[in-house]
Amino acid sequence: MSKLGKEMLIGFIPAVAAFLIYMGYNVFPLLLIGLIGASLFYVVKTRGGGSVGVGSSGRKNPRMNRPPAYMTFDDIGGQDRAKGELKEALDFLIRYEEIKKFGIRPLKGILLTGPPGTGKTLMAKAAAHYTNSVFVSASGSEFVEMYVGVGASRIRDLFKEARGRAAKENKQSAILFIDEIDVVGGKREGGQQREYDQTLNQLLTEMDGIHTSETPRILIIAATNRKEMLDSALLRPGRFDRHIEVDLPDKKGRLHILQIHSKNKPLDDMTSLDRVSSETFGFSGAQLESVMNEAAIYAMREGDAVVRQPHLSQAIDKVMMGEKTDREASKEERRRVALHELGHAIVAEKVKPSSVSMVSLSPRGKALGYVRHNPQQDQYLYTKMEIEHQIMIALGGSVAEEMFYGGRSTGSRNDFEQSLRMVGNMVDSGLTGLGIVDRRQVTTEELMKVNAEILEDLTERTRQLLEKYRSVFTASLDILIREEVLSGDQFRILVKSNEVPTSA
Template identity: 55%
Template sequence: MKNNWKELLIGIVAAAAIYTIGYTVHIGAAVLVTVLFSAIFVMNRNGKGVKSLASLKNKKSVAIKQISFDEVGGQEHVKQELQEALDFLVRREEIAKRGIRILKGILLTGPPGTGKTLLAKAAASYTDSVFIGASGSEFVEMYVGTGANRIRELFQKARNEAKASGKKNAIIFIDEIDVIGGKRDGGQQREYDQTLNQLLTELDGIYHNTDVQILLIAATNRKDMLDEALLRPGRFDRHIEVALPDKKSRKHILELHAANKNIVATVNFEELARDTYQFSGAQLEAVMNEAAIYAMRDQADAITEEHIQAAIDKVLLGEKINREASKEDKIRVARHELGHAIMAELTTPGSVAQVVLAPRGGALGFVRHTPMADKYLYSKSELEHKIMVTLGGAVAEELFYGERSTGSRGDFDQALNIVKTMVESGLTSQGIINGQMMTADRWSLISNEVLDELLAKTKQLLSQHSDIFEQALPILLEEEVINGENFRTLMEKSNAIPINLQQNA
């Protein structure tokens, strides 16, 4: 406390001296600035004020685990493209002889959890480079010049560490580059703009004839937000899309994360890859980890198929909830979910993996769908079928109760999103139109037109298969789970014919 008063006195004296040197002193301004000067002085001494600009420079490096490309599951095309881009660091002399300009930056884009950070670490191992990692948020400060200074420090730190380690290359990885590399609006200079300007300057200053060759690898899931000056050739020369893994890649990732776990021999990873459609690499890792936790809870020696299926449900929807619903509500939820399942099998045979009547996350029940193959393009009829599946729950409630419930709210949101995709793809009666130019009333009119027609078709189909509800309901209420094979057996007993076969007939 005594030292604080001494520092405060020094600050007051210093500030007063500055303001009394001039010919004219405005007393109010002098008092205000003196107080501010003193407060900042004390706060900095106590560590509560502005962070030191040398914080990044003085930050000790943390040794990262060496990761090879073989340890990154799936993404074979991405790894091949990335290795080709990295060869200019590995084969510097040959690249120089051929007159090839060095690559300064590689941009990895794609959804969260697809392995962009892992790929950057594998790149450092592949090129025998020093790896310096940072996040875009580390360069965001309210104080002018702080972010730009930290960019300079980052590049200098990479050079210094490479020299200290006896390496010729250094890879700087900036995650969430969109935080500092967003589009500039052309208005007044902001702190973000100065940080971006400094990053562009550092990229322009990378040359092949330096002792340490620096490569910047950045990651984002919002490429459209980035400034054009950052994306142009000569800065980020390669843009590599890291997409969600396909079925083959999902199988590879699951097997990688199962390598250090005791799993029963009957587990079929081919089927698990199909059940985890549209899972990211991070989600697949979480599935195997949660399965191991379930096995530990059961005091089991090995992870079984049931443990993994429970883990898939948890990653999708969350942990089971001890929420005791009334018998009437359980029957209603069961019929709702059976409506989804019946429509799914009628429109896409073999797609139902499970019908579950158990609260999990925010859902009172759910149907897990697993398409027979990964799909990336959809026709108009396929999108209409997806809408009919989402409407199946609400229509089932109408058939048995004469009205819907609030449980259909999420289903309707999904249906409206699919309608939006149809409109923007020119797959409605409106033809090719610009969705951004449509008014809210026009959107409502088109949505009602599409949904009303599909609601009628869904109601007709479920009415024709009402006997399936009666057969499946007692089983679902007692067991709380019907797997896909058993559900399809019930469909076959009722002579349910898929829509595509009905149309061909």
Template identity: 55%
Template sequence: MIREAILGIGIAVTVFCGYLGVNVLPFTLLIGLLFGISVLVEKRGTVSAGHREQAASQQVEFDNIGGQETAKRELMEALDFLRHRDKIRSLGIRPLKGILLTGPPGTGKTLMAKAAATYTDSVFVSASGSEFVEMYVGVGASRVRELFKKARYLAKKEGKDSAIVFIDEIDVIGGKRGGGQGHQEYDQTLNQLLTEMDGMQTTSNPLVLVIAATNRVDILDPALLRPGRFDRQIKVDLPDKEGRLHILRIQTRSKPIADDVDLEMIAKETYGFSGAQLESLTNEAAILALREDKTKIETRHFRDAVDKVLLGEKTGKRPSPEELHRVAVHELGHAIASEAVRPGSVAHITIAPRGNALGFVRQVPHHDAYLYTKDQLEGQMKVALAGAVAEELIFGNRSTGASNDFQQASNLARTLVTCGLSGLGIVDAENLQQSVLDEEIRRILAEIEKRTQELLSPYKTGIEQLSKRLVEEESMSGESFREWFKQQQTGQLALA
């Protein structure tokens, strides 16, 4: 479109200058230069797109994707419309136009789109939503046309009767229209995509299926989500424990693992990890083994890698001995409360600074939870407040290190109120007066703080002793902590 505009304007200016008797040679050279630059820009875009297509042509199969069994099954069922076209035609079924993959980042949406191309033996062409939008009006719409044209061309060239166009981050161009003149380019790009998906510019052979990915489905234009455009929405969510175990087994196939490594325990300890984080976890564990010149990856390498993925690399911070002692007391407060609320939940205690954290207690859920009772939420609040309470118990004062803990406890108290689990009973959160909400949150926090003080008081002497050991050793496993905790409980029973 830019080339045509330059050529048209150039011819008009040249004719007009010739009519006035002005020397047209400089204008001709300038127009030729601009035309040549536009050609080079277009070729550069074509070459870069070709690189993406070549990289995307690597074979990825559904067996190589772990932790998404439900999403894979739903996607494969939708893709059978491409594989068994004669059968669905006999039943009068309309072919699918688009499949939308939604879910958090790092869950495998792009891998599933590549596996879809392998599963259906289709040409795979990919692009990101941000590649379609530039400051020049019409460029995005032109690139959408070129993307679909290229998919059909490659399918015919390779002798295939279907092609898959994958658009990552479709929310960039698929947002709701009507945002004003500043969004005209976005609107034109989206309109062109809608037109292509309607089939007005395509043929039935080769059939082009659009697969898009986003984690912001709420901002997409309704026209994209109607039947006939994206006919299927498939949720690609964070993996559960079995899914994480499957991913870990896939990622450790080519890695030498020591006999003491229990992948099932690692899967249990990595609640909330995405597939990308689990891949990074196994890679970081291998790097840690390499640093120590080990031939196999051991359990401690995986545990350190979990901490690194969660918090980052160890920093060069060097807290003073007094600060280290306070951090150790703080983390032991968290650990005691966690073990008292949920026995067996403490996996690792460390006071080695990582990222913005001076210390950390990693907890392990007994199972992946999706619903929480009032007792469970109050237990989490005790764990959050226990660090500051332990500091006050030992030192007689608190520090600024508990600010994030207080924020977490406040959010949990707010959840109690909005879910109808507080003393206010069932409430309408939107119409609840802010003063009433704040007062109830303060009441809940004060009550939980008092319970936490009663919980930690019997362990005062034990915390003072164990904190000195933790300062010397820097970290402690969950098993070692539980042995100490059982001894403390046994001693209290004997005194009673």
């Protein structure tokens, strides 16, 4: 209805009501019927998803209509392989006439998979800038509704929105980005029809209806952390043609990300981002951005004009383990924690020389103390001996407590969980006496026996190792309790000066 029509209707209704009252009619039933009708119209309008880009409350979804932030592939670090693969797929959208000569069908969908915080959403935004396309985005949760058919209606509206905006802005293409697609694209289990299934069916229908020869051309980019949860009909060629893994960055990638996020921060000339990239193995791009941000916060908190290396080290600890807590431990508890952490550090230093970056007695998160390790290089494959060394490092804390107190404490719980996971990894990799087996086909008794044999053997080896360096505990204990922090270099000096010479 036009604006003029609405104004005429608003003026006409009160005039008719006043005339009927003047003539002596009882207008109350008519008003009641009108009110009920208006209420029903409002419910249908807001819940039916009839308008483009409408959310569950009836208001236009700002996320669907908001233009993307300016983002290019140069602003995304640590994903050279994924960016190259995505650019190739996007070139099919840009160079349409050229690929048409080779009979190449442009891709309909691209699925970005990988851990959280690796830059999947950023890559979708950069794709829109790269192709000069309209960017329309939505989250999987926006299609979930208790009212039947609403999710499917919103899928239709999303595609209509992409085509309409592309035509309005005179664009040749539109990129439709769906984040967390596993919410609506999960595997269909059959049986009772679910609202999720109707939404997924509508998405599949819309993707089949994309004619890549028509203008504007639509490319769907979706992101998920759980690819294994998606329905096979969604993953087949002709729908999501490309599956691009956006993985955690390696050392070179981490350095690139740190350099990007340090451009607007005053770094001290002596600051080494290369060292930070070495100490952040397993960090995602989002975590690395947080490291730089937290380091700047520490610098501002301490009144420094520049961000220094200690600020970056503190930021790594905070992102990894949480902020320092005000937890007050007793003197005896602090001594036990110190011995526990020194046990980890001594074993780590002997099985992996120069790997200890810091020994700390400062409570962070749920930990009363911790040892930060500095991997020499990124590692993705492990031998049996290397896994055994990792288990010995994890067991070092509890063995140290047994040496000095005659028993363990609850502080070893997380260490034991890590040890059991690593033993399970050995079983799955065929590195135990069981040979090459499927763990699901091994009885619980057999697994318990293997766990006990491996952990008892490694515990004994750890005890023998730490007994040789009992003097290191004595030399380091008072310093750690007093200073609360031992740097890796300080710790190595103490280990070397108290090392027992081997007999000839």
